[in-house]
Amino acid sequence: MAVIEIIDLSRIYGKGEISVRALDGVNLSIERGEFVAVMGPSGSGKSTLMNIVGCLDRPTEGRYILDSVEVSEMSRAQLATIRNEQIGFIFQSYNLFNKATALKNVMAPMLYDRSRKRSNEEKEARAREVLISVGLEDRMEHEPTELSGGQQQRVAIARALVNDPAIILADEPTGNLDSRSGEEIMELMHELHQGGRTIVMVTHDASIAEHTERTIFLRDGRIERITKGGTVQETKEVASESV
Ligand SMILES: Nc1ncnc2c1ncn2[C@@H]1O[C@H](COP(=O)(O)OP(=O)(O)OP(=O)(O)O)[C@@H](O)[C@H]1O
Numbered sequence: 151m152a153v154i155e156i157i158d159l160s161r162i163y164g165k166g167e168i169s170v171r172a173l174d175g176v177n178l179s180i181e182r183g184e185f186v187a188v189m190g191p192s193g194s195g196k197s198t199l200m201n202i203v204g205c206l207d208r209p210t211e212g213r214y215i216l217d218s219v220e221v222s223e224m225s226r227a228q229l230a231t232i233r234n235e236q237i238g239f240i241f242q243s244y245n246l247f248n249k250a251t252a253l254k255n256v257m258a259p260m261l262y263d264r265s266r267k268r269s270n271e272e273k274e275a276r277a278r279e280v281l282i283s284v285g286l287e288d289r290m291e292h293e294p295t296e297l298s299g300g301q302q303q304r305v306a307i308a309r310a311l312v313n314d315p316a317i318i319l320a321d322e323p324t325g326n327l328d329s330r331s332g333e334e335i336m337e338l339m340h341e342l343h344q345g346g347r348t349i350v351m352v353t354h355d356a357s358i359a360e361h362t363e364r365t366i367f368l369r370d371g372r373i374e375r376i377t378k379g380g381t382v383q384e385t386k387e388v389a390s391e392s393v
């Protein structure tokens with residue numbers, strides 16, 4: 151069953167003559183557990199689409215149904231709750247708090263989480279666990295300015311994962327990274343996908359998009375075409391085992 155269902159969706163910024171139709175009648179459904187890439191020229195509406203899917207913004211027209219719940223009509227407060235519980239967002243520019251350690255950054259989403267009644271000790275233990283899972287066990291007390299770009303993005307990924315969301319949205323997660331750090335981030339994304347998460351990722355890099363199951367091409371706010379990524383490329387470990 152589709153976890154993300156988008157029907158005749160448009161997003162218009164501004165009013166009157168200066169209005170911009172950033173998304174224009176988009177129809178799209180994404181299955182649970184899918185790994186999807188979004189490509190398209192600058193200004194084609196990729197980030198606008200991600201922000202709506204991630205409940206950071208609302209459509210002007212049309213419907214968005216997330217996990218069988220109609221979110222297009224929800225209030226900002228309701229959107230914030232859904233976002234915090236179900237969605238992990240990763241940005242090109244990391245968006246970390248620069249005055250807080252990696253540990254505090256990763257704990258931040260749990261501070262708003264009122265549904266799971268965790269003590270501060272439990273929250274810290276959870277943040278440490280996720281930081282270890284992204285390979286940052288020896289950087290937990292460092293602030294972002296003391297970390298490399300790849301490490302900062304791993305902190306951001308840990309923060310996105312800390313509430314165990316079913317959906318990961320990534321808007322050019324490797325855009326600011328050198329190729330080696332970018333590959334490490336992609337390996338992490340593959341692990342998350344293999345762990346059963348649904349992943350939607352914007353990228354300008356066709357070779358990265360090839361690693362996904364489908365690629366959605368946007369142009370002028372519309373879906374121009376959708377290609378199957380072929381068979382999912384195996385990770386290095388799996389590939390060497392099968393030889
Ligand atoms: N807050 C805003 N107010 C007005 N127009 C906006 C706003 N945000 C985006 N736009 C416009 O909407 C269109 C789509 O922008 P969007 O950021 O979604 O593009 P994008 O595909 O993510 O581009 P890039 O690859 O450069 O990140 C662009 O024409 C942009 O100028």
Ligand SMILES: [Mg+2]
Binds near residue numbers: 196197198321
């Ligand atoms: Mg963008």
